[in-house]
Amino acid sequence: MQTIEELLESKNIRVTAMRLLIYKFLAEKQIAVTLSDIENAFEKADRTTLYRTVKTFEEKDIVHQIDDGTGITKYALCEKGCNCELETDLHLHFHCNNCNETVCLTEHKIPQIKVPDGFVSENVNLVVKGICDKCSGQ
């Protein structure tokens, strides 16, 4: 079990107070978060810093970006050992039309999608919309 410090260092990210705080924030959230969510959680910090921190995490494959169709980019921590860039690794995302929350369904890999001749599939984005478990009352 490695500490957050060790994880960041292993990815060549300098350890700073801000980065540790943001990492912990993302880690304890079970849902994908927007930049505004992070802003609200760290009101003393500057938006730009939060933005660049998340972008750094994203670049180093610590978080992945989620486009759930709301028009607002969301972010979530990658699974341990996740290779976001490889198609085989991609899980699907669920966006709740009721509570507006988006979750990673990391257990649910995206099925193989057939494309017509001449097309080369490199990557798939799959978002299911509906009612989440908390909102469906079950």
Add this chain to the structure above:
Amino acid sequence: MQTIEELLESKNIRVTAMRLLIYKFLAEKQIAVTLSDIENAFEKADRTTLYRTVKTFEEKDIVHQIDDGTGITKYALCEKGCNCELETDLHLHFHCNNCNETVCLTEHKIPQIKVPDGFVSENVNLVVKGICDKCSGQ
């Protein structure tokens, strides 16, 4: 075979010169277009008019909106008899990482996606990214 005028009227959309032009523009394009694309094609017309025309078409199920992950909304004409609002009718979209064009693969319906217990699927957005037939050289 019905004319464009008849189609618009059948959807309770008043026929105007602008609407006919935009419809024809969308019809002859084989790819999904952004509002900017339309703007560039009709420089004399006002952005707002183009915007509201497309929104009218969308509302009346003449065009459907496509979120291909580029962050810019795209639009494409619906197929004849397409019921965009029904999940069963949904086709997948392909976005080319090379030429940045997005096409409807209307023949390729989205497979049934399983979601965990408690989750209710109402809608699915599936975008495949890669290299399109024109760019793959075959």
Add this chain to the structure above:
DNA sequence: CAGTAATTGCACTTCCATTGCATTGATTTT
């Protein structure tokens, strides 16, 4: 033709994402 209703154009706004630059802070070198 007059009256009414919808469409169009212009101006303005909002929201999110992104960048330039100065400042602060941390790390390395002498």
Add this chain to the structure above:
DNA sequence: AAAATCAATGCAATGGAAGTGCAATTACTG
């Protein structure tokens, strides 16, 4: 330890796309 160097942070500003209020114009109705 001080100086030099490089990265991280904060502040201000920008850009792009989406959306709205209202007045002017155009199309439809009787």
